[in-house]
Amino acid sequence: MVVPVKFVSACAVSDTMAMIATIPDAVEGDAKFTRIYYLNLQTDELWHYVDWPDHEVVSVCLLRATEDRPRAGCAMTGGGRIEIAKSQGATYEDIPGAGLEGSRGLGDLTKIKEIGSRLFACGGMGQVYRRDPQGWVAIDDDIVGAARRLLEAEPDGGSDRATQMRQRVERPRALPNFNAIDGTSENDLYVCGLGGNLYHYTGSWEKVDIGRQNILTSIHTVSAEETWVAGQDGLVMRGSARAGFQSIGMLFPDSYVWSVRRFRGETYLGTLHGLYRLVGDRAVLVKSEGLDDRTHVIAMDSVGDDAMWIASDRHAFLHDGAGIKIYRHGDNP
Structure with missing residues (x-):
């Protein structure tokens, strides 16, 4: 069968x-x-x-x-x-402590990737792990701590009941639940996820302000100065933590880019409605046998x-x- x-x-x-x-x-x-x-x-x-x-x-x-x-x-x-x-x-x-049922209780992992000469993994509530010679270690204390504080924070005391309820609903959407990880080396890596959360690691973590709350789903780091990030509403960005990120555009309103890849000088976008190639600030559908808008x-x-x-x-x-x-x-x- x-x-x-x-x-x-x-x-x-x-x-x-x-x-x-x-x-x-x-x-x-x-x-x-x-x-x-x-x-x-x-x-x-x-x-x-x-x-x-x-x-x-x-x-x-x-x-x-x-x-x-x-x-x-x-x-x-x-x-x-x-x-x-x-x-x-x-x-x-x-990975010690990882996963929804792990001792840290932080949620599922989502992505594994070799960066430099080490394996890394990321996931819910800001989890990031690195595989060292002695085993897997968490390198996410600052991010996880911030996520816990955000999740446990009480609504603003002076707010009316409707505002408090809205805050309780909206705060989980801002949690750094990571979807993707990539980088050039063990000390130059990025993670991205919900709420527009994009972090850069150089031995310590720095949050990269992208000025948006879109869910980020995919990263491709080409070099120390060129990283591509994509996600909700077809958001596509290019740049680096050092120079900043520039938005190419919101190419698919009400849809997602689930994978982004730079190949032979061109940028490709994977969606649930086809494969696209970036031409300027436009996404052009790539058609081939078995590849179409479905x-x-x-x-x-x-x-x-x-x-x-x-x-x-x-x-x-x-x-x-x-x-x-x-x-x-x-x-x-």
Whole structure:
């Protein structure tokens, strides 16, 4: 029996391989199950998979090879359980205190990413973790402290009841629940999330004022002076903490950009209504086989400037600079 799968996270492993976390459509209710695919263009059978029962992966990333270790694919659950899969097999780690049911009780994690030579993870209530040689450590005390104070603050005493109720509703929307993390090195990284929260880390945290409250969903750092941030209402910004961020525009009112990627000198935007290329301050729909204004684009990633992987919720695509080729998943419509 063929069971369709929904793609939930994807990353580039190389120009010819992508890692994709999926959830079979047959998984129902509170059940947890993840099927992780490796799409390898250098093998006769393109799609290979491993199952991770009883776990729901929210994010995957590449751990690049060094002199001391081979490359690995990393998959993380919202609770901070991590599978590190190498060709020789997989190992498992837990981020202490992370997740909704962790000892810190701060909410689920959302994203894992290698930045510099370390893995980082981020999530609810300002959580940010770094994987050091001795294990995972939290580097978020200042942000988490501010989030706790905001959540626990009483409404203004002089306000009328309606204003107090509004404050109780609006304050959680301003919490630094992080959706994405990226950077150039261990001491030059960004996290972004709800309420227009954008933070920059250089050994300590600094909040970057963007002058907006939009939910921020995606980051791509190109260099120390060029970071792209996108999110609610199609907000797209470019800049750096040092020079400030400039808004390109609100390109999709009442919609979101879920992924932003700079590739071969052009900026691409992934939405639930297609893949777009930024032309000046306009978003132009990219059309190709399997790509149109009904395509749910969930991720874009690359290891260099030769090829960019694009994942929809059902299929994968490879952009080689000359064109985009679809790699259909055999179980999906």
